[in-house]
Amino acid sequence: MTKKENQKILKKIDTKLDKILEEIIKLKIDLEVIKIKVEELEIRTANLESQINQVKLPQKTQNWSLTGIIGAVIVGICLAAVSLLFFAPNP
Known part of the structure; x- marks a missing residue:
């Protein structure tokens, strides 16, 4: 080259x-x-x-609130049943 x-x-x-x-x-x-x-x-x-x-997420408090509501409803039903047993007029 x-x-x-x-x-x-x-x-x-x-x-x-x-x-x-x-x-x-x-x-x-x-x-x-x-x-x-x-x-x-x-x-x-x-x-x-x-x-x-x-x-801080309030997840636990929400679960406790739901549990409290359900518990209150169950207690209310039981109290109503007991009161009907004792205070209902005799047939």
Whole structure:
């Protein structure tokens, strides 16, 4: 090969390497943006977790209320039955 042919080949290789380097730089920038977004999401997640831990759900009190209502109805029925037995007029 002649010197000119070698220079053309080297120039093509150099141009391709420059394009590859540009792509690598773009990808590196994209990666940095993704890292920042992941850090923001981690912060948001931590904030949400702390808010969830601060909220006290009244599930147990609701269950006790339902149990109390059912118990009161049963006691009422029993009292009505007993009062009918003792205070009902004789046939």
